Amino acid sequence: MKHTISVLVENEFGVLSRISGLFSGRGFNIESLSVAPTMEADLSRMTLVTRGDDRILEQITKQLNKLISTIKVVDFTHGEYIERELALIKVSTDAESRAEALRIVDIFRAKVIDVTPKSYTIEITGSPAKINGILELLRPMGIKEVVRSGPVVIGRGAKGVVA
Amino acid sequence: MELTGSQILLESLKLEGVDTIFGYPGGAVINIYDDLYESPINHVLTRHEQAAVHAADGYARCTGKVGVVVATSGPGATNTVTGIATAYMDSIPMVIICGQVPTPLIGNDAFQEADMCGITRPCTKHNYLVKDIRDLARTIKEAFYIARTGRPGPVLIDLPKDIQVTKHKFSYPDKVSLRGYKPTYSGNSRQIEKAAKMILAARKPVLYVGGGITLAAAEDELLKLAEQTQIPVTTTLMAMAAFPQRHPLALGMLGMHGTFYANMSVTECDLLIAVGSRFDDRVTGRIDSFAEKAKIIHVDVDPTSIGKNVDVDLPIVGDLKDVLGKLLGILSQKSELVEDSVESTEEWRTMIYEWKERHPMTYRSSKSVIKPQYVIEKISEMTDEDAIITTEVGQHQMWAAQFFTFRQPRTFLTSGGLGTMGFGLPSALGAQVAFPDRQVIDISGDGSFQMNSQELATLVQYQLPVKIAILNNNYLGMVRQWQQMFFEKRYSQTVMELPIDFIKLAEAYGATGLQATKVDEVEATIKQALETPGPVLMNFKVSREENVLPMVPAGKAIHEMVLAS
Numbered sequence: 206m207k208h209t210i211s212v213l214v215e216n217e218f219g220v221l222s223r224i225s226g227l228f229s230g231r232g233f234n235i236e237s238l239s240v241a242p243t244m245e246a247d248l249s250r251m252t253l254v255t256r257g258d259d260r261i262l263e264q265i266t267k268q269l270n271k272l273i274s275t276i277k278v279v280d281f282t283h284g285e286y287i288e289r290e291l292a293l294i295k296v297s298t299d300a301e302s303r304a305e306a307l308r309i310v311d312i313f314r315a316k317v318i319d320v321t322p323k324s325y326t327i328e329i330t331g332s333p334a335k336i337n338g339i340l341e342l343l344r345p346m347g348i349k350e351v352v353r354s355g356p357v358v359i360g361r362g363a364k365g366v367v368a
Numbered sequence: 369m370e371l372t373g374s375q376i377l378l379e380s381l382k383l384e385g386v387d388t389i390f391g392y393p394g395g396a397v398i399n400i401y402d403d404l405y406e407s408p409i410n411h412v413l414t415r416h417e418q419a420a421v422h423a424a425d426g427y428a429r430c431t432g433k434v435g436v437v438v439a440t441s442g443p444g445a446t447n448t449v450t451g452i453a454t455a456y457m458d459s460i461p462m463v464i465i466c467g468q469v470p471t472p473l474i475g476n477d478a479f480q481e482a483d484m485c486g487i488t489r490p491c492t493k494h495n496y497l498v499k500d501i502r503d504l505a506r507t508i509k510e511a512f513y514i515a516r517t518g519r520p521g522p523v524l525i526d527l528p529k530d531i532q533v534t535k536h537k538f539s540y541p542d543k544v545s546l547r548g549y550k551p552t553y554s555g556n557s558r559q560i561e562k563a564a565k566m567i568l569a570a571r572k573p574v575l576y577v578g579g580g581i582t583l584a585a586a587e588d589e590l591l592k593l594a595e596q597t598q599i600p601v602t603t604t605l606m607a608m609a610a611f612p613q614r615h616p617l618a619l620g621m622l623g624m625h626g627t628f629y630a631n632m633s634v635t636e637c638d639l640l641i642a643v644g645s646r647f648d649d650r651v652t653g654r655i656d657s658f659a660e661k662a663k664i665i666h667v668d669v670d671p672t673s674i675g676k677n678v679d680v681d682l683p684i685v686g687d688l689k690d691v692l693g694k695l696l697g698i699l700s701q702k703s704e705l706v707e708d709s710v711e712s713t714e715e716w717r718t719m720i721y722e723w724k725e726r727h728p729m730t731y732r733s734s735k736s737v738i739k740p741q742y743v744i745e746k747i748s749e750m751t752d753e754d755a756i757i758t759t760e761v762g763q764h765q766m767w768a769a770q771f772f773t774f775r776q777p778r779t780f781l782t783s784g785g786l787g788t789m790g791f792g793l794p795s796a797l798g799a800q801v802a803f804p805d806r807q808v809i810d811i812s813g814d815g816s817f818q819m820n821s822q823e824l825a826t827l828v829q830y831q832l833p834v835k836i837a838i839l840n841n842n843y844l845g846m847v848r849q850w851q852q853m854f855f856e857k858r859y860s861q862t863v864m865e866l867p868i869d870f871i872k873l874a875e876a877y878g879a880t881g882l883q884a885t886k887v888d889e890v891e892a893t894i895k896q897a898l899e900t901p902g903p904v905l906m907n908f909k910v911s912r913e914e915n916v917l918p919m920v921p922a923g924k925a926i927h928e929m930v931l932a933s
Contacts (some may be wrong), residue, residue: 209386218487218497230490258673267672271492273514276548368547 207236208262209254209288209358212269213277213368216242216249224251227272233257233265237355242297248276248368253359276368281357285361291354292336293318294327306346313339324349332356373501373532376401377465378407381510383540386803388412388438389428390571391421394440396467396480399532412801412830416821417444419794421451422820423466427802428460428757429781432585434515435462437797440467442480445526446487450788452522453491461520463511464492470530471499472754484526493521498528501536503769506544518551519670520583540662544644551669555686562682563665564698568661570639572716573599575624576651579606579784580644580668580688586779587611587718590643590694596699598710600720604631604645605769607639609780613773614753619720620729624653625766628727628929631920633720635927642666644688647677648785660694663855667691690868699837705825719788727931729770737911739841740764743894744771747809747837750894753806756781756799760792760816763845768811770891790819793836796916797823807835807898814840814864824877829905835897836905841912842867849915853930874905883907887916 214220221240228235235255243250255265262280269278298306306325309318313335319326329339333356340351360366377400393401403427414420435455439448445466469478474497485495489701494514504527511523550820555810567573581590582853587610590879594601594617601611602619611618622630634640640662645651652658655677661813663681666674667688674683684691699706717733731741744767747755752772758781759765761795765782773813774780783791796810817838827834844862851859871881877931890908897904918929 213485218499219489223489224488238469254746260679261677264672271670273549 206258206282207288208280208282209252209258209356211271211279211281211358211366212253212265212275212367213243213274214249214251215274217249217274220249221295223272223274224253224269228255231264231268233261234242238315239355239357245368250342252355254356279360279366281358281360286358288332288356288358288360289330290333290336290356291328291330292340293352294329294343295350296325296327296342296343297323297349298325299323302346306343309339309342315339361367369538370535371538371925372399372403373504373527373534373536374403376501376504376536376538377508377527377532378403378409380505381409381436381451384434384512386434389436389438390414390423390427390798391422391438392417392444393465394444394480396441396444396469397438397532398530399432399529399763400465400467404433409494412797412826413490414794414797415825416820417447418451419792419797419820419826421448421462422788422791423452423798423801424462425451425460425791426781426798427615428462429736429795430778430799431802432778433461434512435460435546437462437464437905438465438522439466440480440722441467442482445484446482449487449491452488452524453523454783454786454791455790456493458579458783459520460522461516464517464522464524465528467532468497468528468593470524472530474528476715484524487689488524491522492524495524495526497526498531500825501531501534504531504544504626505538505540509541510544510546512746513802514546514549514553518549519580520644541777552671553669553690554686555667555691557694557785559682559684560691560694563684564695564702566663566665566682566698567597568705568710569600569704570638571712573597573639573713573914574633575599575601575642575886576604576634576642576645577601577607577610577639578604578643581607581610582777583723584644584669584688586644586688587911589689590697592696593699593861595693596706598713598717599641600633602626602633602718604648604651605782607644608769609774611773612779614775615657620717621769622654623926624649625770625916625918626926627724627729627770628918628931629720629723631832631918631926631929632723635661635925637662637718637756642668643692644668646673652660653679653920653924653926653928654927680824684898693742731917734911735887738884738890738908740908740910740914741767741771742887743837743839743890743908744768744811746890746894747811748772750891750898751809753808755809756796756803758782758792758796758799758808758810760810760812760819761787761789762813762816762851762913763916764811764813764816764839766846767839775915778902792816793823793834796834796836797826797832800834801830809828810836812836813845814838814842815844818868821873824874824903824905828878831899834903836903838870838905838907839910840907841910841914846916848913850911853919854917854921870905870907879903879905881905881907883909885909
């Protein structure tokens with residue numbers, strides 16, 4: 206089963222390798238990982254997506270917590286949360302397909318952020334499923350490049366995840 | 369007052385109560401060694417950095433203090449890795465200080481540069497690269513704190529050469545503040561209450577005790593719990609000395625080379641109380657049939673140990689001294705129920721004693737060849753079971769666990785988790801440094817001994833009277849045993865073709881070398897070794913194809929033991 210986990214870590218030298226090394230060393234899988242500093246400069250927040258049964262997830266959470274640099278681990282899977290991913294997509298266009306491409310962009314509430322006579326570069330934010338959806342529709346035109354950020358998540362409601 | 373980085377290091381070590389360092393100098397730590405020249409801290413120069421780490425490890429295991437190592441950058445530092453991994457697997461508190469190339473050169477493939485934080489990340493509890501002199505004192509404080517608290521372990525500090533010479537005001541912090549590290553010491557009272565209920569309700573309970581009991585110094589609590597409830601105790605390799613093996617409730621070791629009665633007890637029990645143990649594969653054998661009929665209580669300070677290999681009915685995270693203490697408190701208020709429980713488990717103990725009578729831990733003795741088990745029995749007897757025993761890894765290690773009758777905590781130092789050949793001699797060295805007046809004996813094999821035999825020089829230099837007993841079968845015996853049992857006796861690369869003259873080797877270093885080739889020479893050899901001052905090597909030419917039994921073949925359940933060849 207897929208799990209999306211937020212990890213608050215010390216924003217310090219080597220912390221990313223501690224986390225990624227933990228996953229590779231123990232044979233846990235990482236589907237995606239995104240990291241950036243938080244409002245507190247000495248804290249980073251990671252969002253990682255992993256898969257495994259209950260026992261593996263229990264181990265992942267415990268092992269993450271065991272790292273000295275880890276301050277908090279939240280597995281969002283069983284709660285209410287909002288998940289967003291950013292994708293930048295470079296799609297080939299010709300006279301015939303340009304209008305269709307714009308219609309798709311409009312339907313998905315995406316944005317064209319760069320234009321050449323032969324291409325559009327599209328920015329889209331949404332759930333990973335929504336991004337998969339637009340990619341499916343754009344595919345016949347010819348996708349030259351896709352960059353996805355991997356999802357980030359935040360819990361619903363007034364309560365925040367704090368250190 | 370302003371001090372240089374290396375002075376700050378040594379002052380901090382003093383404040384941490386460090387009196388002995390094990391190490392080896394080199395270019396990137398030359399400033400530290402210059403300051404050590406006048407320091408009251410005792411430094412033991414080993415002949416290899418790996419040995420320095422094992423020596424610090426032995427020192428830590430027999431004292432409970434944090435072992436301290438200094439090594440230079442690059443090869444000096446990489447030589448420590450096996451030692452660090454050994455300490456990590458057995459949760460031994462240790463701080464390793466490595467020199468590093470100057471900070472402006474880091475990442476440039478400089479001379480004797482190695483990324484030690486990268487290399488040791490998976491085999492340390494935590495590690496640090498000190499890039500700013502202002503962080504040094506705090507880093508050392510944190511390193512010692514992390515090493516000795518919670519589930520202990522090795523912590524590495526990588527200290528660049530320029531930081532060692534930079535001056536800064538020295539003030540050692542009183543406290544550490546690590547928001548990501550707060551070990552749970554106090555066991556949950558309701559869980560402990562439940563554990564007491566389960567114990568009182570059990571008809572066939574067994575205590576399965578691991579090295580955590582000694583790390584928590586909770587051996588007294590364990591003994592009290594066992595005696596109060598009359599629950600039999602099986603110990604892992606790491607805990608053989610944590611429970612007096614002559615005790616009627618002692619079942620000896622369990623697992624791959626465990627006793628018949630320990631393995632049967634675990635297989636048949638209805639309640640397994642795991643205390644400071646981690647369900648290692650060498651203990652459990654085929655995991656799905658391990659303690660199949662039992663409810664499991666698991667007490668450990670490290671939450672990751674719980675539920676990792678087996679599902680647990682009652683997890684308790686906490687310090688074993690705290691948890692067992694609370695458990696004893698609850699039981700002492702229910703003395704009538706405890707009495708009832710002792711009565712109702714009588715049948716179970718009778719069953720276990722019958723197993724023990726049917727298949728005691730024994731071997732076929734011989735008058736013509738020296739049996740390795742016999743040598744260990746004799747050493748046990750002739751040292752009043754009071755010596756500190758270290759081992760290397762292999763057959764001799766298992767025989768030491770099976771046939772030495774341990775009766776005091778911290779007297780059996782062995783590489784359990786990593787299984788490091790070459791551990792025994794340097795760890796004996798470290799133990800002897802810690803206890804100059806105690807008898808320290810390295811039980812060794814001819815293969816393992818040669819992995820760190822250069823440490824004979826260290827023993828002689830410091831006149832450390834370690835006695836080494838080589839059970840010499842001219843084989844890499846444990847692998848040979850597997851080849852005999854599972855690979856049709858194809859002894860691929862396990863025959864040590866060259867017979868070493870160990871007496872001459874000992875003498876070359878200035879140690880005493882003794883040899884026994886006949887059964888009736890064994891006692892005299894041990895006696896002479898114990899009476900000879902200084903380091904002594906005993907070479908026992910033992911029965912060559914002796915096997916360690918019982919044995920649970922890989923992939924089998926622990927009750928499916930091979931009992932005889």
